[in-house]
Amino acid sequence: MSPDTFVVVLVSGLSGAALLFLVGSGLTLVFGALRIINLAHGSLYMLGAFLAVALIGGLGGVLGFAAGIVAASLAVGVIGGLIELSILRRLYHREHLMQLVATFALILIISGAVRVIFGANFKRVGAPDFLTGSIPVGSSTISAYQLFLIGVALAVVAGLYALLYRTGLGRNIRAAVADPELLQLAGVNVPLLFTTVFVIGALLAGLGGAVIAPYHAVSLGIDVDIVVQAFAVTIIGGLGSLVGAAIGSILVGLVQSFGIYAAPKFSLAFIFIVLAVVLGVRPWGLFGEPER
Amino acid sequence: MNSSGRRFTSMVLIGLPLLVTACGQSIATSGGSVNIAMNTSLSGSFGFFGLAEQNALKLAVDKTNTAGGLLGKQIKLQVKDDGAKADVASDLTRTEILNDKIVVLFGPVSSSVALAEQTLVAKYKIPYLLHTSNTDKLTVQKFNDYTFSVVPNTGMEGRANAIAAAKLPYTKYYLIGPDYEFGHSQLTAFKTKLTQLNSGVTFVGEDYPKLGATDYSSYISKIQAAKPEIVYSAEFAGDLITFLTQAKSAGLLGKPDSPKLFGLFDVDTLRTLGATAPAGAYAYGRAPFFAIKTPQMDQFVKDFKDRYNIPPSDWAVMAYDAFTAWAEGVKKANSFDGDKVSKAMSGMSFQSTRGTVTLRTIDHQANVSEYEGVLQTDATVGFDTFANVVAASPNDILLTPDQVTAARAAG
Numbered sequence: 084m085s086p087d088t089f090v091v092v093l094v095s096g097l098s099g100a101a102l103l104f105l106v107g108s109g110l111t112l113v114f115g116a117l118r119i120i121n122l123a124h125g126s127l128y129m130l131g132a133f134l135a136v137a138l139i140g141g142l143g144g145v146l147g148f149a150a151g152i153v154a155a156s157l158a159v160g161v162i163g164g165l166i167e168l169s170i171l172r173r174l175y176h177r178e179h180l181m182q183l184v185a186t187f188a189l190i191l192i193i194s195g196a197v198r199v200i201f202g203a204n205f206k207r208v209g210a211p212d213f214l215t216g217s218i219p220v221g222s223s224t225i226s227a228y229q230l231f232l233i234g235v236a237l238a239v240v241a242g243l244y245a246l247l248y249r250t251g252l253g254r255n256i257r258a259a260v261a262d263p264e265l266l267q268l269a270g271v272n273v274p275l276l277f278t279t280v281f282v283i284g285a286l287l288a289g290l291g292g293a294v295i296a297p298y299h300a301v302s303l304g305i306d307v308d309i310v311v312q313a314f315a316v317t318i319i320g321g322l323g324s325l326v327g328a329a330i331g332s333i334l335v336g337l338v339q340s341f342g343i344y345a346a347p348k349f350s351l352a353f354i355f356i357v358l359a360v361v362l363g364v365r366p367w368g369l370f371g372e373p374e375r
Numbered sequence: 376m377n378s379s380g381r382r383f384t385s386m387v388l389i390g391l392p393l394l395v396t397a398c399g400q401s402i403a404t405s406g407g408s409v410n411i412a413m414n415t416s417l418s419g420s421f422g423f424f425g426l427a428e429q430n431a432l433k434l435a436v437d438k439t440n441t442a443g444g445l446l447g448k449q450i451k452l453q454v455k456d457d458g459a460k461a462d463v464a465s466d467l468t469r470t471e472i473l474n475d476k477i478v479v480l481f482g483p484v485s486s487s488v489a490l491a492e493q494t495l496v497a498k499y500k501i502p503y504l505l506h507t508s509n510t511d512k513l514t515v516q517k518f519n520d521y522t523f524s525v526v527p528n529t530g531m532e533g534r535a536n537a538i539a540a541a542k543l544p545y546t547k548y549y550l551i552g553p554d555y556e557f558g559h560s561q562l563t564a565f566k567t568k569l570t571q572l573n574s575g576v577t578f579v580g581e582d583y584p585k586l587g588a589t590d591y592s593s594y595i596s597k598i599q600a601a602k603p604e605i606v607y608s609a610e611f612a613g614d615l616i617t618f619l620t621q622a623k624s625a626g627l628l629g630k631p632d633s634p635k636l637f638g639l640f641d642v643d644t645l646r647t648l649g650a651t652a653p654a655g656a657y658a659y660g661r662a663p664f665f666a667i668k669t670p671q672m673d674q675f676v677k678d679f680k681d682r683y684n685i686p687p688s689d690w691a692v693m694a695y696d697a698f699t700a701w702a703e704g705v706k707k708a709n710s711f712d713g714d715k716v717s718k719a720m721s722g723m724s725f726q727s728t729r730g731t732v733t734l735r736t737i738d739h740q741a742n743v744s745e746y747e748g749v750l751q752t753d754a755t756v757g758f759d760t761f762a763n764v765v766a767a768s769p770n771d772i773l774l775t776p777d778q779v780t781a782a783r784a785a786g
Contacts, residue, residue: 088600091625095592194418203422205613207620207647217626223599224626229592298620299589300613300647304420308587343593347582351554 084344087221092344093337098229100336101236102295106309107316107328108243109287115260115323116280119171120182123189125310127285130193131159131292132301133201136208139297145211148297155293156286163285167278175277190306198303205302214297228298235294239287243325246283256280260323315354319361321371330369334361408449409711411436411701412471413481413694414464414492415507417456420587420613423643424484424507424690429454430683431691432481435698438678445705457483461491468492472499478711479504479701481694486510486556496521500713502704502720504697507690509661510556511564514738515774515782521717523739525696525727527661529557530774533564535745535767536607536659540565540637541572543657545604547579549634551594551618552609554583561609579603584614591618595625598634605657608638615644619653628653640750642688645758652750652759659747662692662729665756666746666764672728686756696727700734700741737776742769 084092110124132155139151166189174182209215214231217224247253255276258266267273291309316335320327335354342353349356367373413432415425436452439445453475457464464483471477472495480496482489482505489508496503497519504523505513511528527535540548550566552558562581569576579601582594595618598606610618615638622628628636637657642664645652660666664676664687675695679687687695704720705711722736732741748761774782 085600088596091596091599092593095590095596098592099590198418198422203417203426204643205420205423205616205647207616207651209651215624217624219626223596226592226621226624226626228624295589298624299617300620302420302587302613303418303422304587305589307419308589339590340593343584344597347584347594347597351585 085221085223087223088344090220091223091225092340094225094229094233096337096340097333098226098232098336099339100332100334101232102291102309103312103316103332103336104236104329105239105291105294106288107313107320107332108239108325109284109291110310110313111317111320111323111325111328112256112287113281113284114317115325116256116263117171117175117259117277118263119175120179120186121171121284122183122186122310123166123193124284124288124313125306125308126190126193127159127163127288128292128309129197129301129303129306130162131155131289132296132305133197133206133292134158134289135293135296136206136301137201139208145213148211148214152290152293155296156290159289159292160282160286163288164278164282166285167281171281172274172277194303194306203303205300206296207300208297210297232294232298235290239290240329247325252276252279312354315358318368319358321368324368324370327368327370331361334369407447408451409445410451410453410471410475410477411479411481412453412455412467412475412477414455414457414467414471414483414488415481416459416484417454418458421459421484423612425454425456427643427688427691428481428484428507428694431679431687431694432698434678434682435695435702439698439702445702446709446711448711453477457485457488459483459485459488461485461488464488465491465495468495472496472501477501478713479716481697481701482506482508484508484690486513486560489513490517490556493517493519493522500717502701502713502716504701506693506697508557510560511774512556512560514740515779516786518738518783520721521713523697523700523717523720523734523741525700525732525734525741525743526693527743527745527772528740529560530564531740531743531767531769531772532659532661532745533561533566534568534772536637536747537565537568537572538767538771539657539659539747539765540569540605540607543605543635543637545635546573546576547602547604548576549579549598549601549603549606550581550608551598551606552583553586553611553614555586558583558586558609562607565607565609584610586614588614589617591621592625595622595627598622599625599627603634605635605637608636611639611641612644615639616648619648619651623653640759640761641690642686643690645750645760646685646688649758650752654750654752654759656750657747658750658761659745660689660761661745662689662696662743663746663761664689664692664728665753665760666748666766667692667729669728669730671726671730675728692728696729696732696741699727700725735773735776737779738774740773742773744769745772 134155316331320331417425486508511530640658703725708715708719744766748764751762753760
């Protein structure tokens with residue numbers, strides 16, 4: 084592999100990691116604070132992608148692109164809030180199996196709704212010209228859109244850091260991750276906090292779907308593909324750990340990118356190889372906590 | 376790992392398989408009617424195929440029923456979602472045959488599903504019409520008396536494209552296709568035939584990304600590093616759009632010195648790509664309505680547009696032809712009996728939207744063409760279509776009866 088190609092594959096891996104982080108961070112945040120297994124997290128991602136196609140296509144232009152991504156993400160956040168208020172709130176003290184069934188039902192409902200509203204055909208939407216081009220790296224080129232994806236993920240990292248470590252809400256979320264019972268005793272409005280966290284998680288999933296929409300065809304079924312990867316990333320990183328989600332995403336993104344380049348026949352296995360190795364060495368994940 | 380985390384992991388392992396299940400519904404038979412069925416993909420990334428096929432079959436059934444039915448009986452169509460899963464399709468097929476007493480089954484999208492259904496239709500002697508799934512195993516190695524195909528199979532498609540490619544001034548090829556039965560089978564046929572036709576051809580790379588891949592960037596890097604003159608692709612639909620988007624973004628395609636592209640462009644994909652279709656690319660398709668000039672096609676396109684406000688995709692065309700073939704077989708047999716209809720259809724010629732085609736006796740494969748051309752803007756339909764269309768001669772791309780026999784003997 085030439086140095087030019089190395090850089091191109093590296094950027095590809097990091098852009099894949101960026102998407103995995105956007106989706107995985109919401110998943111791990113929701114599990115960390117709410118202790119709920121949201122199988123429908125990928126459905127929120129798919130919803131974000133379909134909404135972005137409709138909004139970006141409808142609005143047009145650079146501003147329309149930006150507004151479409153923001154509006155799609157916010158819309159998914161609102162839908163997430165409604166889901167939390169109407170369904171998940173009733174399940175916090177039920178067994179995990181009940182949560183699984185409920186969120187699995189949500190997958191079917193959202194998939195059916197998307198099919199009815201947007202149709203069964205795959206969709207595509209363009210990005211502004213400055214994001215559709217490529218940047219030369221020696222004799223190779225890097226996709227401008229991949230750099231955009233990495234930039235969005237870095238912005239989300241900064242935003243989440245500011246939220247969690249610079250605001251009262253963030254302090255409460257971190258406390259909820261550490262000990263939700265104690266938080267209730269301290270007088271915090273835990274139901275409201277949980278709704279807020281779920282909205283943030285849904286918004287991140289929607290943002291993931293919205294930013295990726297101009298980079299690949301949007302079709303029914305992208306929900307399952309991404310949620311499997313997002314679960315793998317959260318388990319690798321350690322359940323409930325945002326730092327873990329970030330490191331897990333980078334690890335998986337790079338292993339997939341370089342792995343496909345070197346041994347494409349094993350492309351389906353790379354993510355699970357990483358998962359098996361990490362769980363073999365640290366069953367609680369890279370940044371999770373062992374059972375006490 | 377804390378206890379809730381451990382539960383989470385185990386629940387994930389239990390719950391993920393739930394994600395890939397699907398469900399369906401049934402319709403009962405009645406005295407003055409017969410039941411027919413199609414199990415296909417109505418959900419997931421293949422959902423658009425199933426929808427097009429369903430629309431075509433509904434149109435065909437309604438036309439038949441309006442004209443008095445078939446042998447005086449009304450046709451009741453049931454379409455169920457197989458989720459592209461062979462086990463789901465097998466359960467559905469068994470129920471349809473044993474409970475709903477269907478008299479014909481129309482094939483699915485996925486070749487692996489078709490291979491599973493094929494064994495059941497033979498057991499219960501039900502005619503089975505393939506119109507989208509097209510691995511040549513269905514009509515060659517796994518052939519049975521009840522299976523018929525109106526879609527050019529993977530061997531025919533690969534060979535037809537190789538014949539077209541051999542006339543192009545390129546010798547340095549990179550192959551890419553989806554990592555499942557269709558992709559491997561079609562690329563193998565292409566490679567074998569092109570090598571026979573032009574011994575100077577070299578293949579500088581060959582990759583099979585997973586079906587439904589959302590990130591082709593590593594594959595694109597490999598292609599760029601290999602510096603082919605032309606990329607031959609069996610990627611299709613959403614996967615093709617994703618590949619094209621990312622290839623253009625990475626600078627692989629769309630520049631004067633970029634490698635050429637030779638790819639599978641069906642009508643749905645062209646319609647979705649709109650103005651962003653790579654004009655000038657070499658394209659192939661199985662039944663693009665704009666490339667086929669017959670009165671039957673004109674009528675079908677008109678009827679389809681009137682009812683659904685969109686032109687029919689290749690999948691719709693072939694599903695419609697499948698129904699026509701079966702209906703002609705029923706008329707010829709003067710019966711709905713599976714044995715009699717299958718015998719009537721074997722070797723039968725019928726008027727399809729693609730002209731007169733024959734279901735060969737040796738393998739029940741219709742002697743249909745594959746269509747190749749160059750993508751160009753077409754204001755009359757509002758999206759890119761093929762220019763300089765060449766319809767491959769069926770005789771040039773079908774296996775000879777001796778070859779079929781030899782392939783079966785070899786397993």
